[in-house]
Amino acid sequence: MGSIFLLDAGSPVPAIEQTAATLAMHAAAMKPSFLEIADLDEKTKSTTVEEAQAKAIANMKEGMPEKARQNVLKGVEAKALQQLYRRDVLLE
Numbered sequence: 472m473g474s475i476f477l478l479d480a481g482s483p484v485p486a487i488e489q490t491a492a493t494l495a496m497h498a499a500a501m502k503p504s505f506l507e508i509a510d511l512d513e514k515t516k517s518t519t520v521e522e523a524q525a526k527a528i529a530n531m532k533e534g535m536p537e538k539a540r541q542n543v544l545k546g547v548e549a550k551a552l553q554q555l556y557r558r559d560v561l562l563e
Contacts (some may be wrong), residue, residue, distance in 0.1 A: 523551035
């Protein structure tokens, strides 16, 4: 993957050229799979959430009240999606 950043300063400025190069290197190293969150397909989201919730369920205490269990799973879902967005979406 290659990436280019165009920063216009009017005339060549070494500091801005360096900033553009650094941004391009970071974007390429990130290896994003999607440009925007809207580009994520539902299968990717649901697989990510299901895997995170399965791990959480395996670590839950026996006898946990159902309401608390549901709250934990909601939090796990939100965190899993947030991590997915940060890891795989360029513009996030």
